[in-house]
Amino acid sequence: MTETGYQANPDNFCYRHPDRQSFVLCQRCLRTICPECQTPLPVGVICPECLAEQQKQQSAQHKATVTRMPRRRASGRAATSGTPVVTYAIMGVTVFSYLLGLIPGGFGNLVQVWLAFNGQLAYTQPWRLVTVTLVHASIWHIALNMLALWALGRSLEPLLGRGRFLALYLLSAVGGSVLTALLAPNQWVVGASGAVWGLLGAMFVIGRHIGANVTAIAVLLGLNLLITFLPGSGIAWQAHIGGGLVGALIGFIFARTRAIRQQRTQFWLLVAVAAGLLALLALPVFLYR
Missing domain, CATH: 1.20.1540.10 (Rhomboid-like)
Known part of the structure; x- marks a missing residue:
């Protein structure tokens, strides 16, 4: 693949940030996502859109658990910021x-x-x-x-x-x-x-x-x-x-x-x-x- 072809291939870049190259896929939709768009789960990472859809499908008890996730992620922002x-x-x-x-x-x-x-x-x-x-x-x-x-x-x-x-x-x-x-x-x-x-x-x-x-x-x-x-x-x-x-x-x-x-x-x-x-x-x- 030429350099032009590489730049034109959306699979090599985050679907939400087309200027950011990544090698990680959302576990549900399999789209490429950069570290900023990744939400860690026990079995992988998930993109913001799939996370929102998953939250809608969960029971009230699960929703209460998910609402606490942003606070945990905020305290550990380095985990998803791409810091090596x-x-x-x-x-x-x-x-x-x-x-x-x-x-x-x-x-x-x-x-x-x-x-x-x-x-x-x-x-x-x-x-x-x-x-x-x-x-x-x-x-x-x-x-x-x-x-x-x-x-x-x-x-x-x-x-x-x-x-x-x-x-x-x-x-x-x-x-x-x-x-x-x-x-x-x-x-x-x-x-x-x-x-x-x-x-x-x-x-x-x-x-x-x-x-x-x-x-x-x-x-x-x-x-x-x-x-x-x-x-x-x-x-x-x-x-x-x-x-x-x-x-x-x-x-x-x-x-x-x-x-x-x-x-x-x-x-x-x-x-x-x-x-x-x-x-x-x-x-x-x-x-x-």
């Missing part, structure tokens, strides 16, 4: 962990050794598959990763929703760790680059699916790939490639299971990705025992 809460939370935890690593007297080194990734330790200490994202080698290392996370998260998290975004980030991190364990089992790895590459891969695939112009993302991926393989860069390319591939796969899953009726399918596909990564991690145990 998960992105900011990940950034906060990562920076806090980095600051802990700077504490002198051996404690900082202990924190880094406890959280960093090594393929041989992944089988007995599996938390390292994810906690590797919390350890960074220098101030520039964490600054660049957090800048990329901030830039990508502000676009992806409101588009996907908090749960999907968190699943994408964590599974991408695991993907980078698994490929590192398979190809460089003795190598110590630190940093959130694998997870960030996963966000890039997902954004590229989703952008292609909805017809957006992904040239800038493709160029950014190409430049990062070039830097990754520069001689003497000291970059764990396995983590980058593994995270990027898993992120692209999850982005494809999200793009193909967008409808509300496909939410269960989407959940089980994500479970299958997680199970597949763990199976790959266990592969050397069966090959070399």
